[in-house]
Amino acid sequence: MKEIDFINNISAIIGNEYIGDDCAYLKDIGIVVTQDSLVENIHFKRDWCSFEQLGYKSVAVNISDILASGAIPAYITIALSLPKNITSNQLTDFYKGANRALYGAKIVGGDITGSTNDIMISITAIGKTEGRKISSRKNAKAGYLVVVKGEHGSSAAGLKELINGGNNSTLIKSHLEPELEYEFSKFLGENLKEDYAMMDTSDGLCDALFKIAQSSGVTLKIDYNKIPHKSFIQKEDVLFGGEDYKLLAVLPKDVALSSGGTIIGNAMEFDGAWVNISGTEYKFYDELKPFNHFE
C-alpha cells in the first residue's frame, strides 16, 4: 500500500482539516508543527554515516519542513529507540550533530527507549509564526513564478556513491548533511503578504512540483536548463532524486524577483498537464519515478 492510500484512510477517520502540508498550521497558538521519523535500514545505514551525521540529518529533515512553511524554527523534541549496543559516545555524537542542525531552534525534550534491533529516530519540530504568512501547497496561483533555492540531484548522486562505494565527499555530504535554505525562508516569511506555496524537495523536485500543481489546480511550466544543479548530475537525479532538502516556492512576481532564488518557470491556468518541463507534459506523477519510502 502506498503512503497516499494510508493517508486517505486516515483522513476518513480523523478528518482532513490539517492533512495536506508537511507542517500543520495551528493558528490559535501561532505555531506550525511537523514530525518525521528515520528508521535504520529503511532511511539510513549505520555503516554509511557517523552518529554525528545521523543526528544532524535527523534534525535537519524536520527543520526543513519548518523552513518550507515560512515559520521560524523554535523548538524540537527527539525520541530515540536504541538497541542495547549503542554506546554513550555514540549518543553524545548524535546530539552534537543534532545541535548543528537547529537553525535557531532549541531541543526541549523527547524520549529514549530500547529497541530490539534497529535505531529509530522520531523528531518533532515546532515553528513560531509571529505574524508571518504561512505557506500551503494549495496556494500557487496562475501568474506566480516558480522559484527554487539550492542545487538539486546532489543528494541522490551522493547516495549512489555510498551504495557503490564511491568517494566523492561533496556529494556524500550533500546526502548525509544537507544544508538548509534558512535565509531564503526567512526572507519570504518576513516579506510576503500574499498567499504562496512552498515545499522542501525531500521527495524530489518533480514530486514537489506535482504536489503544488495538483493541490493548487494550476499547471507549473518550467525550463529544465534553469534548475540549479552540478553540471555532471544526471537529469533523472535532478528531477526525481530525493533528500536535497532545498526549497521550491511559487510566489508573486515581485517577491520572487527579490528572493535570491532561481526563477525556473511560472504557474498558469491548468492546461491538462500538471507539470510541463521544457515542453514535455507530465500528466501523472505515478508514471514517472516515484520515491516512496513506504513501498
Added chain:
Amino acid sequence: MKEIDFINNISAIIGNEYIGDDCAYLKDIGIVVTQDSLVENIHFKRDWCSFEQLGYKSVAVNISDILASGAIPAYITIALSLPKNITSNQLTDFYKGANRALYGAKIVGGDITGSTNDIMISITAIGKTEGRKISSRKNAKAGYLVVVKGEHGSSAAGLKELINGGNNSTLIKSHLEPELEYEFSKFLGENLKEDYAMMDTSDGLCDALFKIAQSSGVTLKIDYNKIPHKSFIQKEDVLFGGEDYKLLAVLPKDVALSSGGTIIGNAMEFDGAWVNISGTEYKFYDELKPFNHFE
C-alpha cells in the same frame, strides 16, 4: 546504561533548561509539549492487544503527560513506522483507538514510514496553558498534601495476566486501555494559583514519589493503606507497578481537600529519607524495584 545516565550526557550538550519534567513548558507560546514512543516487543506485543487498543494506549500515554502538567490537551501528531505486513484495516483500527484517547485533542499530522520488522509509534502531544499554572516536579513544598487520583497496581496485574495467559478482563483493560484522570487535571488547572507538583504514574507510584521528593528537596510521607487499589492487588504492584497512568499531585491543602483526589500523606522538610511509606523509610529508589525501559 540507564536512562538517567543518558539524560545526564545529553544535558551536558544541549543544556538542561527544559529537562526534568515529562512535558517541556514553552512559556513564550503558551504550550507544553511531550513526546513518547512505543516499540513493538519492548513496550507491547502484537499478540496481546488489538490494533485499536494499541492506538488508544499510544495516544493515552502522551495525553497523560499533558494532563499531569495541568494543561489542556490540544493537538497531537502521530509517527508510525510499519513493517510491510500491516494491513489497511489494522491501520484503520489503530486510528479508531487513537481517536478514543484524545480527551479533546485533535490529530493534526505525523508521518508514516516503513520499518524492517517491528512497529514503532512515536507521538507528540501539545497542551495549551491558557493562563493555567503548570505543574513541575520541583514544586512540592513542606506543608503540602500528597494526593493520588485513580487506583494503582491494576495495570501491572493486568500485564501479569497477559504474560501468564490469565483472563481477568478488568485488569487486562487497565493495562491495555488505561483511563486517564481528565477531570482531576482540569480541576487543578482551573483552580490552582500557587506552584504545585504533579506527575502521572507511568513508571509506578513510588517512582513518581521519589522523583517529586528528590526534585523538590522534600520528604513525602504517606500511608500505604490510603492508596486506592483493588483489594487483591499485591503491595509490590500498587507501589512499583507501572503504566496505570493515574496522577500523583502534591498540593496546597485547600485545593487538595477539594480536588476529588485521595489524600495519602503530606510533604515535610527533608528528614534524611525521600519517601516514608507507613513508617518505613525509603532512601534510594534504585535499591527498590526499578522500572526502566532502557535496561
